[in-house]
Amino acid sequence: MLSLDALFCDVDDFCQVFEPQWHQELLSSCKRYRHRSRSLSLSEVMTILIAFHQSHYRNFKHFYLLMVRHYWQKAFPKAVSYQRFVAWMPSSLVPLCAYLCDCYGDCTGISFIDATSIKVCHNRRIAQHRVFNGHAARGKTSVGWFFGFKLHLVINDRGELLHVQITPGNIDDRKPVVELLRNLFGKVFGDKGYVSQALAQHLKEEHDVMLIAKPRRNMENRLMLWQDKFIARKRALIETVIDQLKNISQIEHSRHRSPANFCVNLLCGLIAYCHQPKKPSLQLN
Structure with missing residues (x-):
């Protein structure tokens, strides 16, 4: 697995620029909603989701309960329960789409x-x-x-x-x-x-x-x-x-229970590949 600190720093740098612009572009309504602050930031949620696809785990529940809540307790001291985290996953769909575009490579011809x-x-x-x-x-x-x-x-x-x-x-x-x-x-x-x-x-x-x-x-x-x-x-x-x-x-x-979580899983897998240090290459240089 790759460095958790390096992954978090890259995701957090992106979120600091993207999140304020994203909230400015959101459509407002006449209804008043209660915006409660979460114990985990958006960059921490995205880091956990991407790190799962860089690990050897095949079940996200086991990864979250064992790796995040136990071994990474110092890195995520305010980690919530598994059920609450799953409920937060769809809220990271739009930032993950934007972050994937930021991870694209350059065209070489x-x-x-x-x-x-x-x-x-x-x-x-x-x-x-x-x-x-x-x-x-x-x-x-x-x-x-x-x-x-x-x-x-x-x-x-x-x-x-x-x-x-x-x-x-x-x-x-x-x-x-x-x-x-x-x-x-x-x-x-x-x-x-x-x-x-x-x-x-x-x-x-x-x-x-x-x-x-x-x-x-x-x-x-x-x-x-x-x-x-x-x-x-x-x-x-x-x-x-x-x-x-x-x-x-x-x-x-084939274990998806909602289309939103399917998209989150797909985007995080693509992002995890983009962070892979050694990729298949023709080595034309």
Whole structure:
């Protein structure tokens, strides 16, 4: 696990700038609400949530009761009960979204794009599932059918996240591509799910981005620069990143009880990966 002090300092520096601006932008209402001060600050709540995804624990309740309440008692002397902390988790959703954008890497001109499934339940329990009713959908990948969402992500050649987006499972991989690549430049490599001449032409003309997708078997081979052909063969880099997000950062499990906590879990897993000191890289330098 990484240093807790370093993680807290980075999160707290962000919250000191973001939190006052966030409260100024909130819409006011005629009703008067009671704003009670919490024993844990927003930066402490975010630090605990992110630290869970950097640990070896697979159950947040065990992590909080054993690690936070026992071993980290000096670091969090005013830690509340587990039930109260779970009730506070949805309030950190907006700050986590902003903090993830702050953790994105820089575009280097060589990027990789892919999408992966985020299952919310087993296929046999789709009919009984109620938590994501109206949000999740059935989708199909190269492995098979699933029920849940799709996580679309773009990384650079150093394994750093550049942009992510989540959609229902039945959305085509090519639909969010324009939004994902809006602020990027250079060449983007994808698999055969991104084959589209109209999409590639639009990205080239409007955003000056060259989308290079692996051709399908029934398509004619086209001439490529040997540099592009070499980098296209290294597309397994983004598969390695996805594997680490699911197995190390734990962005996927089927124990969610609310959509808000699902988003918090996903965002914290992505942020934990961004803080990872050693990421998969092509080492082109």
